Amino acid sequence: MATQVVNAVQKLIPVDKTFCDLPPAIADAVEQAALTTSYPTGAVLFAEAQAPRGVFIVRRGRVKLSICGSDGRTLILRIVNAGCPLGVAAVVSGRQYEATAETQEPSEISFLRQNDLVRLMRLHGEFALWVTQHISQDYASTCREIRDLILSDSASEKLARLLVGWLDQNTTSKNPSQVKLALTHEEIGQMIGSSRETVSRLLAGFKKQHLIQQTGSTLVIPDRLALESLITA
Amino acid sequence: MATQVVNAVQKLIPVDKTFCDLPPAIADAVEQAALTTSYPTGAVLFAEAQAPRGVFIVRRGRVKLSICGSDGRTLILRIVNAGCPLGVAAVVSGRQYEATAETQEPSEISFLRQNDLVRLMRLHGEFALWVTQHISQDYASTCREIRDLILSDSASEKLARLLVGWLDQNTTSKNPSQVKLALTHEEIGQMIGSSRETVSRLLAGFKKQHLIQQTGSTLVIPDRLALESLITA
DNA sequence: ACCGGTCGGTGATGGGGATCACACATCGCT
DNA sequence: AGCGATGTGTGATCCCCATCACCGACCGGT
Structure with missing residues (x-):
């Protein structure tokens, strides 16, 4: 319920792989701007309806994305694995986070501030494209979710x-x-x-x-x- | 409703305003690559599960976005007004169109081929950002849709x-x-x-x-x- | 061992809405 | 007018699933 953002573990972690499948030059730029930290199970990266601070990129672990209805019921949108950025839509559109993100196991997650994300996107069309591709997949997956959940209903x-x-x-x-x-x-x-x-x-x-x-x-x-x-x- | 049905589908139409709120230089580039045509009511721009050909940008009119369940029932995702791009997620992610787009009134719509979209995005981070902002809004709106439709249910x-x-x-x-x-x-x-x-x-x-x-x-x-x-x- | 918490099974009950089945209105067309 | 197509109003029925209630299992902490 009233879980709070865990700001406990702020230890810097060296991450081995290059940033996902981005070109090395851009990956480096992103890596420099990002702050990679380690989270325990159950940490809330961001909560629905919060003002966006930046995006989180899952480097290792699993994160649960869920939304919560007015009646208190919860719907899990999806479980996100390593390689995926979280909260992009909120940051880019400037609106509030559209869901709640909570780690399901100890995870390493990079954080990229709003300004840096937008700056990098403006600078590197390639990076912007990468970001857009991920949102597109999220969007498609959400559409499937809608179809499956509403138009089926047994x-x-x-x-x-x-x-x-x-x-x-x-x-x-x-x-x-x-x-x-x-x-x-x-x-x-x-x-x-x-x-x-x-x-x-x-x-x-x-x-x-x-x-x-x-x-x-x-x-x-x-x-x-x-x-x-x-x-x- | 059917006062005068415009059936000259392939006629080029001069559009007065600059491209939405894009910087003029980029708007021009987009305008050059795009083909703006006029559609009558009920025209299907693209259908769910089709392979993406490009994006459609609504210049004037209204377009209905819907998805269709396995049992044949239909769910209307939203009604899209002028200024919005359609089908971006499909084009960017390379997967199939995630919904069906159908005009609800005579409309003027610009078409931008897949290659041109990606090229322009790679070239102009600003344009990529614009595209991403629109998908982000779509994503947010879809999330709201899910919350409202599933977690409410009277x-x-x-x-x-x-x-x-x-x-x-x-x-x-x-x-x-x-x-x-x-x-x-x-x-x-x-x-x-x-x-x-x-x-x-x-x-x-x-x-x-x-x-x-x-x-x-x-x-x-x-x-x-x-x-x-x-x-x- | 004791207990509190979370999780999992299962019965009973009730309600909300899908579905079927009509009837009626309206509109466009020939 | 006459006729189909389409949209709307409303009753009757039925069934799926949410909800309440309770019980047993397991697990970690003191």
């Missing part, structure tokens, strides 16, 4: 879609039909816009239909197509 | 919010509590994610509570605060 469909989406992200794992379950039922509910209980019941139903198996925090999806068949509904 | 709340939003856009009219109703109930339903019948019933209810009055296609909202009181819900 909750089981949304859950199935979420699980299949997780499968797609798991190109890293050796076992491609396996998913590490890093979210609580409540959080899953916040991702698909439904209640904790519904998620519980749906997952139980999926198990009963042998669409998924769960051992500990590991989900196994033996038949991906069966799950996908729920989506066309 | 339909009456959404409708009230829509009406109040229309009031805010009407700074032009002499009578500030008056709204021209340019959408059918079906389209209103598509804006708030509910069915035509629900919109009908809700509007009837609002009238019965004297929250709105309707004569022809003109809505009068005598007590804005009363409507707003429905929103906190």
